[in-house]
Amino acid sequence: MADEAIIVELLGANHNGEPIRYTCADATGIAKGSVMELTTPRTVVQSTNVDRPIVGIAAAEKVANDGETSIAVLTNCIVQLKCATTQCEFGEYVSANATDNNITLASTLDSEKGWAVGKALETIAVGATGLVRVLK
DSSP states (O other), X not given: OOSOOEXXXXXXXXXXXXXXXXXXXXXXXXXXXXXXXXXXXXXXXXXXXXXXXXXXXXXXXXOTTSSOOEEEEEOEEEEEEEEOSSOBOTTSEEEEOSSTTEEEEOXXXXXXXXXXXXXXXXXXXXXOEEEEEEEO
């Protein structure tokens, strides 16, 4: 997969990014740094759609068919992500874009609905990468 998040800084009391374990499919491969989308029940997949609940960033690679059915997702960190369609403005919420692991400026109410990845720590032009504070 292209454009995985580059983890820049882990935050939280223990500086570990406050990982949360979720169920995932054994047959699915997930790249470290993937933006993760919540499905039911408490299961995650790589985000490939807009307007879906985002729970954080994959902390490690998950190899397909390795027998593992859970993955740690970082919820409190700073990452570098690529802006896909609409310039991401400093201090504004950003959401997952339909393109793998890309972000776009969040629409109204995205943060309240859980669709936002986090807040842009700098203005990020379309096609460029920039820092995002993951807030989950």
